[in-house]
Amino acid sequence: MTDERVEHPVTGLDETVHQRVRLGILTIAHEARRVEFGYLRDHLGLTAGNLSKHLSVLEAAGLVGIEKGYEGKRARTWITLTAAGSRALAEEIERLKQLISRVESTGNV
Amino acid sequence: MTDERVEHPVTGLDETVHQRVRLGILTIAHEARRVEFGYLRDHLGLTAGNLSKHLSVLEAAGLVGIEKGYEGKRARTWITLTAAGSRALAEEIERLKQLISRVESTGNV
Numbered sequence: 042m043t044d045e046r047v048e049h050p051v052t053g054l055d056e057t058v059h060q061r062v063r064l065g066i067l068t069i070a071h072e073a074r075r076v077e078f079g080y081l082r083d084h085l086g087l088t089a090g091n092l093s094k095h096l097s098v099l100e101a102a103g104l105v106g107i108e109k110g111y112e113g114k115r116a117r118t119w120i121t122l123t124a125a126g127s128r129a130l131a132e133e134i135e136r137l138k139q140l141i142s143r144v145e146s147t148g149n150v
Numbered sequence: 151m152t153d154e155r156v157e158h159p160v161t162g163l164d165e166t167v168h169q170r171v172r173l174g175i176l177t178i179a180h181e182a183r184r185v186e187f188g189y190l191r192d193h194l195g196l197t198a199g200n201l202s203k204h205l206s207v208l209e210a211a212g213l214v215g216i217e218k219g220y221e222g223k224r225a226r227t228w229i230t231l232t233a234a235g236s237r238a239l240a241e242e243i244e245r246l247k248q249l250i251s252r253v254e255s256t257g258n259v
Contacts, residue, residue: 049193051174059170065160068249072256084158134253137246140177144243147181 050140057102058133062087062095067130070105070122078118096120104129159249166211167242171196171204176239179214179231187227205229213238 058064065085070076082092099105104126108119122130167173174194179185191201208214213235217228231239 048195049174049178051170051177052195054170054173056170059168061160061163061165061168064163064249065158068160068253069158071253086157086161130253134250137250140173141243141246141250144177144180144239 050136050143053136055129057098058129063099066095066099067104067122067126070120071127071130075119075121078120081120159245159252162245164238166207167238172208175204175208176213176231176235179229180236180239184228184230187229190229
């Protein structure tokens with residue numbers, strides 16, 4: 042017997058990466074060598090607490106590195122995309138493209 | 151003074167639509183006039199409880215309609231995409247395209 046169920050593209054999406062805020066963090070981190078905490082907070086329209094929560098999820102998954110330091114006398118937190126983070130973002134983008142292609146091939150969207 | 155902060159594409163994503171499972175439900179509902187509960191459950195790899203929870207969120211937002219009926223003697227639940235659901239899916243797809251274009255213009259992904 043053949044299992045006729047076909048997996049939908051969204052079943053391959055990783056919620057660690059797909060979640061709206063985290064997708065934003067990974068996208069911005071992908072654009073620069075490193076990105077400052079306050080920049081992420083402002084550009085994504087988040088509170089510091091909410092941003093910290095999502096950064097912890099990404100760090101625990103090994104997708105970003107977090108580095109604390111100083112810029113002059115000011116404490117700063119810098120976020121960098123890891124190699125695994127870069128691969129995870131690429132995979133998310135690939136799956137989103139499959140999803141878009143599926144939606145666009147089946148209707149008027 | 152000019153506010154130089156530019157909003158990131160993910161800030162425009164609606165979590166009601168973007169969430170992985172709900173995006174799958176809307177995409178499948180978009181592909182057919184109506185879709186049966188068990189079909190969604192199997193194709194998205196969900197438990198009935200998890201699917202019900204996400205359908206309630208979509209129904210409360212007016213993005214899907216839920217209709218109960220019979221197929222022969224079997225109770226069935228049918229899901230249809232509303233006009234608002236169709237617009238919301240189209241908007242999500244449009245924003246995802248902007249995001250993909252931004253990622254692809256700034257790196258090796």
